[in-house]
Amino acid sequence: ASLATTFLNHTYENPFMNASGVHCKDTKELNELDNSKSSTFITKSSTSLKREGNPEPRYFSVPLGSINSMGLPNEGFNYYLKYVIDRQQRMPKGNPAFFSVAGMSVDENLKMLKAVQDSDFNGVTELNLSCPNVPGKPQVAYDFDLLGEILQKVFEFFTKPLGVKLPPYFDFAHFDTAASILNRFPLVYVNCINSIGNGLYIDIEKESVVIKPKNGFGGLGGEYIKPTALANVRAFYTRLNPSIKIIGTGGIRTGGDAFEHLLCGATMLQVGTELYKEGVSVFDRIERELKEIMEKKGYTSIEQFRGKLRTL
Numbered sequence: 001a002s003l004a005t006t007f008l009n010h011t012y013e014n015p016f017m018n019a020s021g022v023h024c025k026d027t028k029e030l031n032e033l034d035n036s037k038s039s040t041f042i043t044k045s046s047t048s049l050k051r052e053g054n055p056e057p058r059y060f061s062v063p064l065g066s067i068n069s070m071g072l073p074n075e076g077f078n079y080y081l082k083y084v085i086d087r088q089q090r091m092p093k094g095n096p097a098f099f100s101v102a103g104m105s106v107d108e109n110l111k112m113l114k115a116v117q118d119s120d121f122n123g124v125t126e127l128n129l130s131c132p133n134v135p136g137k138p139q140v141a142y143d144f145d146l147l148g149e150i151l152q153k154v155f156e157f158f159t160k161p162l163g164v165k166l167p168p169y170f171d172f173a174h175f176d177t178a179a180s181i182l183n184r185f186p187l188v189y190v191n192c193i194n195s196i197g198n199g200l201y202i203d204i205e206k207e208s209v210v211i212k213p214k215n216g217f218g219g220l221g222g223e224y225i226k227p228t229a230l231a232n233v234r235a236f237y238t239r240l241n242p243s244i245k246i247i248g249t250g251g252i253r254t255g256g257d258a259f260e261h262l263l264c265g266a267t268m269l270q271v272g273t274e275l276y277k278e279g280v281s282v283f284d285r286i287e288r289e290l291k292e293i294m295e296k297k298g299y300t301s302i303e304q305f306r307g308k309l310r311t312l
């Protein structure tokens with residue numbers, strides 16, 4: 001069975017990559033990803049200037065997933081742009097890389113995207129519309145007027161491939177409204193989902209929360225969020241123009257989880273919490289498991305079942 005995946009006219013050897021924010025903060029982590037069985041990588045969402053982020057502990061692995069309130073710690077926009085452009089020069093035949101931006105304001109996002117547009121970067125850009133862990137800042141993706149405004153302004157000048165990272169939605173009216181806005185723009189993908197915002201994990205022995213920021217409230221990842229992730233992948237796959245692909249993120253821990261995201265219609269698949277727990281060897285394991293499932297079912301390619309989720 002082949003895991004070959006064509007995305008934006010490029011064929012990747014498999015659909016897997018990291019989720020932004022995990023194992024992608026600095027050159028060491030990015031190089032390790034690039035040398036792993038991950039088909040490509042995405043950088044940590046950047047802001048114009050370097051940010052320290054929230055006080056620690058701000059990420060915590062728990063049996064069924066993770067909770068985080070990082071607060072957008074990153075090396076700053078120029079650091080990541082330099083990394084991806086140096087890589088293009090080092091490996092001109094390398095798989096296109098993904099570059100994530102998460103400004104603290106519409107203007108900051110526009111400024112960074114203008115810089116990407118004017119740069120030699122030839123990969124894919126992801127606009128993170130859902131950083132749920134910056135206190136006091138509402139998620140753009142939950143403000144539908146702002147969502148339309150920012151995309152309108154972006155596409156007045158941005159002509160390179162652009163996707164958006166979305167938080168989970170939980171209401172059909174929201175799926176419908178968000179999709180009707182997104183369908184107005186030449187996006188190349190939507191990435192569903194970001195962490196489920198503002199969960200709370202308790203250590204019963206200590207009778208305490210486990211992360212310092214926001215009195216312990218943080219974005220949930222891992223097994224907790226797979227049903228919500230699958231629903232969002234399916235909801236947008238069935239609502240968006242076929243030209244807008246879906247990246248599936250959330251709860252991918254095994255080959256079976258990956259298969260489920262593909263059944264819902266995802267093209268690329270991102271691994272976050274499980275990558276944090278296992279390291280880059282997670283890609284070897286998940287690829288092997290997905291191949292085994294495909295062979296057991298008699299599939300030789302992903303196209304044979306992508307999006308073909310049955311209903312009763």
Ligand SMILES: O=C(O)c1[nH]c(=O)[nH]c(=O)c1Cl
Nearest residue numbers: 069070071072131133195219
């Ligand atoms: O706190 C973070 O840095 C963070 N954490 C998340 O779970 N998702 C995001 O998009 C971001 Cl930007």
